[in-house]
Amino acid sequence: MSKQAAPTKSRVKAEEQPGAAAAVEEVTDHIDPAQLDEEHAKQKEEQKNRIEAVDRETLLKLLYQMILIRRFEEKCAESYSLGKIGGFCHLYIGQEAVAVGAISAIRQDDYVITSYREHGHAIAKGVSADEVMAELYGKSGGCSSGKGGSMHLFDADVNFMGGHGIVGGQIPLGTGIAFGSKYKGTDQVTLCFFGEAAVNQGAFHESLNMAQLWKLPCIYICENNQYGMGTSLDRAMSLQDVSQKACAYELSSEFVDGMDVLAVREAVQRGVERARKDYLPTLLEIRTYRFMGHSMSDPGNYRTRAEIEKYQQRDPIKLFTASLLENGVIDQAALDEIEGRVREEVEHSARFADESPLPDPKELYTHIYADE
Amino acid sequence: MAMMTMREALNQALREELERDENVFLMGEEVAAYQGAYKVTKGLLDEFGDKRVIDTPITELGFAGLGVGAAMVGLRPIIEFMTFNFSILATDQIINSAAKMLYMSGGQFKIPIVFRGPGGSAYQVSSQHSQAIESWYAYFPGLKVVMPSTPADAKGLLKSAIRDDNPVVFIEQERMYGNKGEVPDEADFTIPLGVADVKREGKDATIVARSLMVPVALKAAEELEKQGVSCEVIDPRTIRPLDVETIISSVKKTNRVVIAEESHPFCGVAAEISAEINERAFDYLDAPVRRVSGADVPMPYAKNLEDLAIPSVEQVVKAVREVAYLD
Ligand SMILES: Cc1ncc(C[n+]2csc(CCOP(=O)(O)OP(=O)(O)O)c2C)c(N)n1
Ligand SMILES: [Mg+2]
Numbered sequence: 001m002s003k004q005a006a007p008t009k010s011r012v013k014a015e016e017q018p019g020a021a022a023a024v025e026e027v028t029d030h031i032d033p034a035q036l037d038e039e040h041a042k043q044k045e046e047q048k049n050r051i052e053a054v055d056r057e058t059l060l061k062l063l064y065q066m067i068l069i070r071r072f073e074e075k076c077a078e079s080y081s082l083g084k085i086g087g088f089c090h091l092y093i094g095q096e097a098v099a100v101g102a103i104s105a106i107r108q109d110d111y112v113i114t115s116y117r118e119h120g121h122a123i124a125k126g127v128s129a130d131e132v133m134a135e136l137y138g139k140s141g142g143c144s145s146g147k148g149g150s151m152h153l154f155d156a157d158v159n160f161m162g163g164h165g166i167v168g169g170q171i172p173l174g175t176g177i178a179f180g181s182k183y184k185g186t187d188q189v190t191l192c193f194f195g196e197a198a199v200n201q202g203a204f205h206e207s208l209n210m211a212q213l214w215k216l217p218c219i220y221i222c223e224n225n226q227y228g229m230g231t232s233l234d235r236a237m238s239l240q241d242v243s244q245k246a247c248a249y250e251l252s253s254e255f256v257d258g259m260d261v262l263a264v265r266e267a268v269q270r271g272v273e274r275a276r277k278d279y280l281p282t283l284l285e286i287r288t289y290r291f292m293g294h295s296m297s298d299p300g301n302y303r304t305r306a307e308i309e310k311y312q313q314r315d316p317i318k319l320f321t322a323s324l325l326e327n328g329v330i331d332q333a334a335l336d337e338i339e340g341r342v343r344e345e346v347e348h349s350a351r352f353a354d355e356s357p358l359p360d361p362k363e364l365y366t367h368i369y370a371d372e
Numbered sequence: 373m374a375m376m377t378m379r380e381a382l383n384q385a386l387r388e389e390l391e392r393d394e395n396v397f398l399m400g401e402e403v404a405a406y407q408g409a410y411k412v413t414k415g416l417l418d419e420f421g422d423k424r425v426i427d428t429p430i431t432e433l434g435f436a437g438l439g440v441g442a443a444m445v446g447l448r449p450i451i452e453f454m455t456f457n458f459s460i461l462a463t464d465q466i467i468n469s470a471a472k473m474l475y476m477s478g479g480q481f482k483i484p485i486v487f488r489g490p491g492g493s494a495y496q497v498s499s500q501h502s503q504a505i506e507s508w509y510a511y512f513p514g515l516k517v518v519m520p521s522t523p524a525d526a527k528g529l530l531k532s533a534i535r536d537d538n539p540v541v542f543i544e545q546e547r548m549y550g551n552k553g554e555v556p557d558e559a560d561f562t563i564p565l566g567v568a569d570v571k572r573e574g575k576d577a578t579i580v581a582r583s584l585m586v587p588v589a590l591k592a593a594e595e596l597e598k599q600g601v602s603c604e605v606i607d608p609r610t611i612r613p614l615d616v617e618t619i620i621s622s623v624k625k626t627n628r629v630v631i632a633e634e635s636h637p638f639c640g641v642a643a644e645i646s647a648e649i650n651e652r653a654f655d656y657l658d659a660p661v662r663r664v665s666g667a668d669v670p671m672p673y674a675k676n677l678e679d680l681a682i683p684s685v686e687q688v689v690k691a692v693r694e695v696a697y698l699d
Contacts, residue, residue: 165501167430200434
C-alpha cells in the first residue's frame with residue numbers, strides 16, 4: 001500500500017477531541033519492530049486514559065461482547081468447513097471493536113443497519129447468538145427463519161435492520177430509517193455501517209447529500225478495513241481519506257482508530273448526541289483490518305503475511321484485555337470466567353442451530369407479499 | 373477438439389479477441405490482479421497489461437456507463453459484472469444509454485460493447501445473489517442477449533458477441549464454470565448470434581432449455597428415453613434475437629413442448645417462446661405448451677428450500693409426461 005496523507009481529524013472542533021487520534025502508517029513487507037512497539041505503547045496509553053472515564057460494568061460488557069463475537073466467528077469457520085453453513089460467509093474477526101464500541105453508544109430502540117459482514121453487529125445489537133447461528137445453518141429457528149442466511153440477518157425486535165448484500169445498498173436505507181425517526185418526531189438515531197469500498201458507489205454520495213440537506217439523524221460508519229475483496233484502498237479510491245469526503249456535503253466527520261473499542265465508543269457517542277439533539281448526520285471513518293479472507297472462499301493472497309501480522313499485533317481484543325489487566329479493572333481469573341461464559345454461549349448456539357428444524361417446505365411460498 | 377471447462381473456454385475467447393483487436397479492452401471488479409472472482413480472466417493482465425485489463429472500484433453504474441461512452445468513440449469494451457445481480461445497479465446505462473444510442477442518434481452512434489458475467493443461482497447465496505434477469509434485458513430492443521450452455525458455445529458465442537457492433541448482454545452461469553466439453557481448435561472458431569442448437573434429436577416432444585437448464589433437460593430426455601418417450605432438446609443460445617424458426621420446426625415435428633428455465637415464470641423468456649409457438653404453430657400442438665420455471669419467489673438461503681426453488685430433472689420429466697398425456 002502506498003503511504004497516505006495523515007488524515008485530518010474531526011472537522012467539528014478537532015483539537016478538542018481525544019477520540020479523533022489516529023494511527024495511519026505505511027504498510028510494507030519490512031515493518032520496523034521498534035516503530036511498531038512505539039505505536040503500540042502510544043495506543044495503550046490512549047486507551048488507558050479512556051478507561052478511566054467508563055464504569056467497570058460497561059468495560060466488562062464490551063470485553064465480553066468482543067470475545068463472544070471472536071469465538072462465534074471461529075465457530076462459524078469450523079461449521080463452514082463442515083458444510084453446516086453454506087453460501088458466502090464473511091467473518092468479522094479483527095473488526096470487533098467497531099461494532100461493539102459503536103453499538104454500546106446507542107439505546108436498544110435505536111437502529112442499526114449494515115452489510116453482509118454482519119454477524120458481529122447483530123450480536124452486539126442484541127440478536128441472540130442462538131438465532132444468528134441457526135440462521136447461518138439455514139434453520140427455521142434463525143433470526144430470518146432460515147431464508148436470509150449469513151448475509152441477511154434481521155431482527156425487528158431489537159431494531160436490527162439487516163444485513164444487505166449489495167455493496168452500498170444499505171446506505172440509502174439507513175438514511176431512510178433516519179428520515180422515518182425525524183418524520184415521526186422520535187429521538188431515535190440510526191447507525192449505518194458499510195465498508196470503505198462502498199464509498200465508491202453513488203449511493204454513498206447521494207445519501208450524505210440528502211442527510212445533510214434534510215438534517216437526518218444518521219451516523220454513517222465507514223469500516224475502513226483497507227480492502228474491498230482483493231482490491232486495496234489505494235487501487236480503488238482517488239481520495240483515500242474517507243472522512244474528508246464529508247466536506248463535499250458539509251457533514252461533520254471524524255477519523256477513528258478502530259482497534260480501540262473505547263475510541264470508537266466515544267466518537268459514536270459524539271455523533272449520537274448531535275443526531276439526537278439536533279437531527280444532524282455524522283460520517284465516521286473507522287480504520288480497522290480484517291484478519292481473515294474476504295469470505296470463507298477467499299485465499300487472500302493479495303496481502304503479505306507481514307502486513308497481517310502487524311495488525312494482529314494490535315488486535316483490538318488483545319489491546320483491550322491488556323489495558324484492563326494493567327489498570328486493575330480485571331484480573332486473570334475474571335478473564336478466564338469471561339472466556340468460560342463465552343465458550344458456553346457459543347457452544348449453546350451451535351447446539352441450538354443443530355437441533356433447530358429445517359424450514360418447512362411450505363415456507364418457500366410465504367413472505368412474498370404482506371397480505372398473505 | 374480440446375477438452376476444457378466453460379471457464380477455460382471463455383478465457384480463450386477473451387484472450388483471442390484481445391489479441392485480435394487493439395480496441396478491445398476488459399474492465400470490471402477483480403478482473404485483473406485477482407485473476408477474476410471466478411477466474412475467467414486468469415492470466416489476461418499479465419498478457420495484455422493494465423491498459424487493457426482494468427480493475428475497477430465497486431462502481432457498477434459508473435464503469436458500465438464509461439464503457440458505453442468509450443464505445444461511442446470506437447472502442448470495444450468488455451464490461452464484466454462480478455455477477456449479474458450487480459448489473460442491476462448499472463441498468464440505467466445499459467438500458468437508457470447502450471440499448472437506445474444508435475436509434476436516438478438516428479444511426480450515428482453504434483455501441484459495440486459486451487456486458488458479461490455469471491447470472492442465475494449459485495450455491496445458497498440467497499435472495500440478492502441468485503437472480504436470473506435475462507428477461508429484463510431481452511425486453512429492450514437494441515440489446516442482444518446470449519446465454520451459453522457448453523464450453524464450445526461459450527467460446528464461439530463470446531467471440532461473436534465481442535465482434536458484434538451492438539450491445540450484447542452475455543450471461544454465464546456460476547454453477548456451470550467447471551463443466552467440461554469439447555471445444556474446436558480452429559483459430560477462428562465462432563458461432564453466430566441468433567442461431568439455436570439442437571442438443572438432442574427426438575420425435576415425441578420438444579424441450580426448449582437454456583443455460584443451466586440444458587444439462588437438466590438432457591438428463592430428463594435420457595430418463596424419458598427409458599420410459600419410451602423420445603425428446604428433442606433445443607437450446608436457443610441467443611435469447612434475443614431468438615431463433616424462433618428452429619423451435620417452430622421442432623414443434624411441427626413433435627407436437628408437444630415443454631420450456632424449462634431457471635428464472636421466474638412471470639413475464640419470462642419461456643412465456644415469450646410460448647406465445648411465439650401459439651401464434652405460429654397452434655394447429656400443430658397436441659397439448660398446451662408447458663413451462664417449468666424457477667419458483668416464483670426470491671431465492672431462499674436454506675438448502676432444502678433452495679433445492680425446491682430450482683427446476684429439477686424430475687420436474688421436467690413430469691412436465692413432458694403431462695404434455696404427452698402419459699400420467
Ligand atoms: C454492488 C455489488 N458489487 C459487487 C459485489 C461483490 N462484493 C461483495 S463484498 C465486496 C467488497 C466490499 O468491500 P467493502 O465495502 O470494503 O467491505 P468489506 O467486505 O471490506 O467489509 C464485493 C466486491 C456486491 N456484493 N455488490
Ligand atoms: Mg473493506
